[in-house]
Amino acid sequence: MNDSLISRRRLLQSALTGLAAVPAAALVAREAAAAPVLISEDDPAAKALAYLHDVKKVDAAANPTYKKGQICANCIQYTAGAGGEGTCNMFPGKLVKAQGWCKVWVQKPGTTL
Ligand code: SF4
Incomplete structure (x- = not known):
């Protein structure tokens, strides 16, 4: 060679x-x-569902479906990701906070409030 x-x-x-x-x-x-990136609370889709990053800011009087203990992390639409954020089927391509909430929250089976 x-x-x-x-x-x-x-x-x-x-x-x-x-x-x-x-x-x-x-x-x-x-x-x-x-x-995916964190959804803005000002996003029209987020506003339509009254989504907030921090459940403590939910106005219970304006959102009568809200009950204490409801958070994105125990919602059926939520899939946990990293850093306290995850995906939500209601907002494709975006992240929501595990401690967030919106008015179409539905309890994930196997979770407790
Ligand atoms: S549908 Fe569930 S996971 Fe999605 S923003 Fe609303 S409460 Fe959070």
């Missing part, structure tokens, strides 16, 4: 390694772009 054959082999290996890295980098970038 001569030097030119070895260097051609190394060049080919480097090229293949580089090609393999490109789709992985693109996938990571797409995942980051699609990562």
Whole structure:
């Protein structure tokens, strides 16, 4: 085996390694772009459901369906994520706070208030 054959082999290996890295980098970038973000309380969808990040701020008089102990974390629509936030089926692509609340809260089976 001569030097030119070895260097051609190394060049080919480097090229293949580089090609393999490109789709992985693109996938990571797409995942980051699609990562859900915390919904704003000013979002029209959040306002329509009277969503608040902090259940302590719920006006019980204005929201007669609210009962103490109801929070996103024990709502059937909630799937826990990281950092006290999770996804909600009512707000696709957005995160809500585990300690949040909105007026379509429904108790998750197996939870207690
Ligand atoms: S539907 Fe449930 S999880 Fe979603 S915002 Fe309302 S209370 Fe929270």
